[in-house]
Amino acid sequence: MVRGTSIIINNSKNKILLYLRDDNPLIDYPNMWSLPGGHIEANETPQECIEREIKEELGIELKNIKHFVTSNFQYGEEHTFYIKSDIDIDNINLKEGQGLEWFGKEDMGQMNLAYEDKSIALKFLKSGL
DSSP states (O other), X not given: OEEEEEEEEEOTTSOEEEEEOOOOTTSSSTTOEEOSEEEXXXXXXXXXXXXXXXXXXXXXXXXXXXXXXXXXXXXXXXXXXXXXXXXXXXXXXXXXXXXXXXXXXXXXXXXXXXXXXXXXXXXXXXXXX
């Protein structure tokens, strides 16, 4: 079973930042949109993991992130965090993945996202946080 983290970066237009996974058949869910995140390493807390993953993948440091939900899925446990931020994605130099884009509730309703990210993102948008 996998222990992972993800983060919902929610902007002032109530859109969520998704990243397009690499188009590599050797990874899970290649060429699909997902919440940024990754696997928890040994002796790492979920919060330490998401902070490390965001720095590795997006090259940015996020402060004051908050825990949203911990979910158990057939593949393992997922700790999801959130932050309100209007990150300028045009100034991000991705270290992993193919691209970043802001998506609203209507957009995500029509999309297939990696893992269980769609259900988590829609749950967040309905929560009013």
